[in-house]
Amino acid sequence: MESTIAQKQTFRDQLPTADASGGRRWLYPRSTSGRFTRWRTVVAVVLLIALFAGPFVWVNGHPLFLFNVLERRFIFFGVMFWPQDFYLVAIGLLTFIVFVALFTVVYGRVWCGWACPQTIFMEMVFRKIEGWIEGDHNARKRLDAGPWTTEKVVKKSLKHGVFFLMSFAISNTFLAYLIGRDQWLTLITDDPAQHLGGLTAMLVFTAVFYLVFAWLREIVCTTICPYGRLQGVLLDKNSLLVAYDYIRGEPRGKRVKTGPSGGEELSVKLCSVRQSTHHAQKGDCVDCKLCVQVCPMGIDIRNGTQLECINCTLCVDACDGVMDKIDRPRGLIRLDSQAGIEEGKPFRFSGRILAYSAVLVALLGLIGFLLVSRPVVDATVLRAPGQLFQREPGGHVSNLYLVEIINKTYRPMPVQFRVNQPGASLRFVQPIASVPAGELIKGSFFIQLPEKTIRQNSTPLRIDVLAGDEIVDQIQTTFLGPVK
Ligand code: SF4
Ligand code: SF4
16 A cells, blocks of 8 residues: 555656666556457457558549659549649648547547557557567566577567568558559569669668567657647546546555454455455455556556556456456446546536537538639649740730649540630640640740730739630739830
């Protein structure tokens, strides 16, 4: 009990992953099972399949996802985006941030424990591989503490070999998202000498993933990831999180039973507790520390909400198992709010949650409108630099313009340009009849105006871009003429 009090007083002064001298304290989380673990496994399997399949799913001959930064080509759920659509990406990112913030206010770090790729790969892939090769937490601890025997060399080599292969698979998937399925296939099947840059990138990504999952592990969540740092300002007393019911659990301690000789108290093992425990003075926590042993972040949730907690619910399952054994109701550690624990208040929507929801709905509406109204052809027209105007025969004045046209669809797009000004005519230097699917083409054209219609040195003009008979873009520009 004294050590528990001492720990309560000092736990905020030290990192769970650092020893007294500041060195790394390696964690050996115990495996557990339960309803939340089963659901997390289902969610993880679905997300892993989606993640690995993502770059290889094509619909109507086009990838579903592509994030080709080098060639500035982006496809999201089959819709093609160009750098010119960056305002949509910015609004989309803003929406995503508000969405995550809203979720954090309401559901705590549910993203971290259930959907973050770092947690899914670490806990559902790499930690599982480690357990299969090296055994459960005690076996792993013994192996690390012991001398370098043949068994240790074999197990460590095998584990790190599999880790490297897994990192290689993740790296290839990541690369396929970046450069696309076909370029990735060329990269791995072609002569390596032709693709030194791509192969180097593949090895660098592999090394980074291996470093993250073999060595950094929980440090990514506790020290590197900015979202974890934000948690403290996003949570409030009504946020749903993994919480220990200290009112029910304290004072914690081993159960005691009255022995056959009468009056003598002795500590008992959990499995024998059921028949003769009494709960008069003690809370429901039997201080078995299973919740601490299963925690992948190395924390004791009984100390209260902590920055390190990723809401993985492993401690909930571990504690529920203990409560089942001692015939107490489940939920000593459960998903609840601080207010719910302290005051027995049911979960409710606070004003802050409603405000966040309103902002989120408005942003979703805006991004939906912008997506629907996004032109399928994007044209940029600029007057040729260094040129003013030219006088032409027949009393005309002309200006030279440079044009860039992007076709954001998957089919060739016939285009025409029309100047919305009486007496004006437009003449391409090299005619552009259509823009190939998903391509950007450049050209130049002259606009001519009768000199007698020019009233100012800079005349505003509107150029309509037509695909067939439909106006798909409108461009405002100016026409320079002789000063009157
Ligand atoms: S698992 Fe439950 S009973 Fe065991 S120490 Fe944790 S809170 Fe207490
Ligand atoms: S305290 Fe519980 S929910 Fe939080 S990280 Fe540890 S095991 Fe997961």
